[in-house]
Amino acid sequence: MRSHQGKCGYLRLDGYPSNGLEQVSDSGIDKAFLKDQFPELIDLSDSHHASRSQQGDLLTLIELPQFQSPQQAGLMGMDPRVKNQLEALQLHPDRYLHFGRDPELPNKDTLEFKKLESFSLSLKASVWDPPSLNTLWFELVNGAYGDVYRAKALMNLPDGRSMFFNWIVSQESSQFLPLEEISAPNGRPASLSELVVQGKNLDGLRIQSTIDLCLLNDAVLEMHQMPLRDRQKEAIPST
Amino acid sequence: MNHAIISCLHANLPAAEAVLNDIDRQGIDTITCLGDLVGYGPQPNEVVELIRNRDIATCQGCWDEDIIDGLNACECSYPSQLAERRGHLAHQWTDDQLTDENKSFLASLPTSLRRDRLLFVHGSPNSQHEYLLPDMDAFAALERVETAGADILFCGHTHQPYIRELRDGSIRVRLQNADHDCDQGEELTLPMRKIVNAGSVGEPRHGSTNATYVIHNDATDEIEIKEVPYDVGRTCQAIVEAGLPKVFAWRLSHGFEFAEQAEDASHVCER
Numbered sequence: 352m353r354s355h356q357g358k359c360g361y362l363r364l365d366g367y368p369s370n371g372l373e374q375v376s377d378s379g380i381d382k383a384f385l386k387d388q389f390p391e392l393i394d395l396s397d398s399h400h401a402s403r404s405q406q407g408d409l410l411t412l413i414e415l416p417q418f419q420s421p422q423q424a425g426l427m428g429m430d431p432r433v434k435n436q437l438e439a440l441q442l443h444p445d446r447y448l449h450f451g452r453d454p455e456l457p458n459k460d461t462l463e464f465k466k467l468e469s470f471s472l473s474l475k476a477s478v479w480d481p482p483s484l485n486t487l488w489f490e491l492v493n494g495a496y497g498d499v500y501r502a503k504a505l506m507n508l509p510d511g512r513s514m515f516f517n518w519i520v521s522q523e524s525s526q527f528l529p530l531e532e533i534s535a536p537n538g539r540p541a542s543l544s545e546l547v548v549q550g551k552n553l554d555g556l557r558i559q560s561t562i563d564l565c566l567l568n569d570a571v572l573e574m575h576q577m578p579l580r581d582r583q584k585e586a587i588p589s590t
Numbered sequence: 591m592n593h594a595i596i597s598c599l600h601a602n603l604p605a606a607e608a609v610l611n612d613i614d615r616q617g618i619d620t621i622t623c624l625g626d627l628v629g630y631g632p633q634p635n636e637v638v639e640l641i642r643n644r645d646i647a648t649c650q651g652c653w654d655e656d657i658i659d660g661l662n663a664c665e666c667s668y669p670s671q672l673a674e675r676r677g678h679l680a681h682q683w684t685d686d687q688l689t690d691e692n693k694s695f696l697a698s699l700p701t702s703l704r705r706d707r708l709l710f711v712h713g714s715p716n717s718q719h720e721y722l723l724p725d726m727d728a729f730a731a732l733e734r735v736e737t738a739g740a741d742i743l744f745c746g747h748t749h750q751p752y753i754r755e756l757r758d759g760s761i762r763v764r765l766q767n768a769d770h771d772c773d774q775g776e777e778l779t780l781p782m783r784k785i786v787n788a789g790s791v792g793e794p795r796h797g798s799t800n801a802t803y804v805i806h807n808d809a810t811d812e813i814e815i816k817e818v819p820y821d822v823g824r825t826c827q828a829i830v831e832a833g834l835p836k837v838f839a840w841r842l843s844h845g846f847e848f849a850e851q852a853e854d855a856s857h858v859c860e861r
Contacts, residue, residue, distance in 0.1 A: 482670035495840045557836065564675040571671075 352389060357408025361385050362395040362442070366416040367432055378471055380503050381414060383543040384515045387530040395440065411442060421447075467500065470555045472562070474544035478507045478572050483565035490561070492518045492525060497553035504546040509567060509575035511536045513544070536576040536583075592616070595710065595788045595804045597624035597746025598651065599641075601631030601684065602792030602842075605801040606640055608820035609791050618805065622703060624746040624788060625651025625712040627696065629677075630838050631792050632828035634684050638692040650699035651712040652719045652747065657684055658697040676835055683834055702738075708808070709740035713747040722785055724752040732756045735783040742784045742811070744804070751789030751802045751815045757782050786813055792825075799845035 352359045363377050386392050395411060421428030426447045437444065484506060492499055504516040511534040517526040534540040548558070567575065594613045599606045613621060623646050628634040641648055668674035688696075701718060703710040714720035715738035722734065722745050731754065735743045764775040789802030796802065800817040807813075826839035 480671035483672035486670060486672050490837060490840070493844070493846070495837055561672070561837070564672050565670075567671070 355410040359389050360393040360395045360409050360411035362413045364415045378545045378547045380505050468553045469549050470553045471547045476539040478509050478567045487565050496558045497550050499550040501549040505544050507540050507544050536579040592618050592805050592807050593620035594618045595622050595744050596791050597788040598626040598790035599637050600792035601628045601634040601637050602825050603633035603636045604824045605792045605820045606637050608818050609801050609803050612818045621646045622710050623648040625649050626653045628684050629653030630680050632832040634688050649703050654696040655718050707741035709738050710744045721748050744786050746788050749790035749795040752787045754785040794845050
């Protein structure tokens with residue numbers, strides 16, 4: 352998307368449930384992250400923008416949760432129901448990538464999942480103690496709360512920054528990317544903050560109770576933010 | 591003559607017994623313990639009594655100090671809010687378990703032990719809470735050993751065993767008076783000093799679950815870091831049964847190198 356000269360769009364589809372497999376709800380993390388990186392990103396799930404899908408130079412990333420491997424490689428493997436959905440939007444995909452099969456996406460999954468569990472938690476207005484967040488993430492992706500196959504999050508730090516955390520079991524390390532937009536260090540941010548974990552034998556209660564130990568209360572948050580505000584004031588030349 | 595140095599037992603009885611058995615098998619009868627007999631682990635009384643019954647010379651660790659001083663000793667050495675809150679949970683549990691007699695024993699421990707040119711401390715000569723990390727600035731490391739008047743400083747606290755040789759050290763002091771023409775200087779060339787970290791018996795964090803300790807030969811100055819396997823599963827089960835945070839068992843069962851560290855690891859509490 353970064354190298355594309357024209358406009359970029361994003362569309363998230365719900366996918367179609369499969370029997371006996373836990374479903375995934377859209378946390379909005381991907382959209383929020385992409386919107387931060389590409390402020391002009393066109394959200395094609397918004398009906399006001401749907402007609403713009405026909406613009407010739409528009410590069411659209413379409414995300415679709417799928418619960419079973421496709422029968423065939425490439426576009427031929429796409430679920431006909433999805434094809435119909437896209438055609439209604441006059442979208443005709445050029446490529447169809449699948450985790451575990453296409454070289455662009457990880458393919459060395461080391462855990463066998465017959466039944467994927469999912470845990471998600473809204474962290475709206477939550478702010479983390481940064482070293483505690485580091486520890487929680489280390490413990491989470493290394494299996495302290497169950498076998499984690501996939502974990503993704505947007506987390507707020509006391510200095511106003513938000514970080515995108517991304518982990519997949521077949522990768523050697525996590526991806527930590529700062530968002531471009533930085534909130535003023537003045538209380539709790541309003542931006543999306545969410546954690547989503549997929550795996551097996553996940554202990555959601557213990558994840559939640561560990562997170563509770565990591566989040567800053569109002570008094571500690573103010574202790575972090577007050578010096579930042581003071582420094583900002585000093586940096587503004589008086590008239 | 592060989593003597594053994596053990597540290598950071600952290601109420602892990604199977605690990606403490608395995609290490610002492612290993613030392614006994616080698617016929618070593620001089621053992622020095624660098625403290626932290628309690629904290630995180632499920633058998634604080636048993637480990638304190640093991641050390642007391644064997645009459646092992648021991649100096650006080652940061653956990654031993656905190657359990658006596660009610661966490662007033664130094665709360666600012668926790669590297670994160672999560673570590674602090676978990677530490678408080680473990681502290682409260684340990685405080686509830688420890689007998690008065692064992693608390694008195696911990697209170698009676700000295701902060702350092704000295705044998706000729708060998709100095710034994712938990713963290714550093716400055717504080718039980720100070721971390722002497724293997725990559726600490728060489729000048730600061732040399733300063734710790736030299737001001738303590740030791741040739742070899744034995745410490746623990748980091749849970750990562752190492753031997754650090756400080757060669758060709760010199761400390762140069764130049765005093766500049768208001769009258770800039772009158773400089774006074776002195777340079778002191780120091781012989782080699784060593785910092786030896788014994789790692790941890792009860793909570794290893796060196797990339798393996800094995801307990802570690804050190805053997806030093808005081809005639810040849812040869813130093814060997816020893817690793818001892820023990821029944822980690824037994825300790826993990828005891829942690830869970832005691833109602834301590836399960837993550838303590840998880841951490842122990844993996845022996846990760848990962849350890850939270852304060853932003854300034856050599857921070858010394860001035861309270």
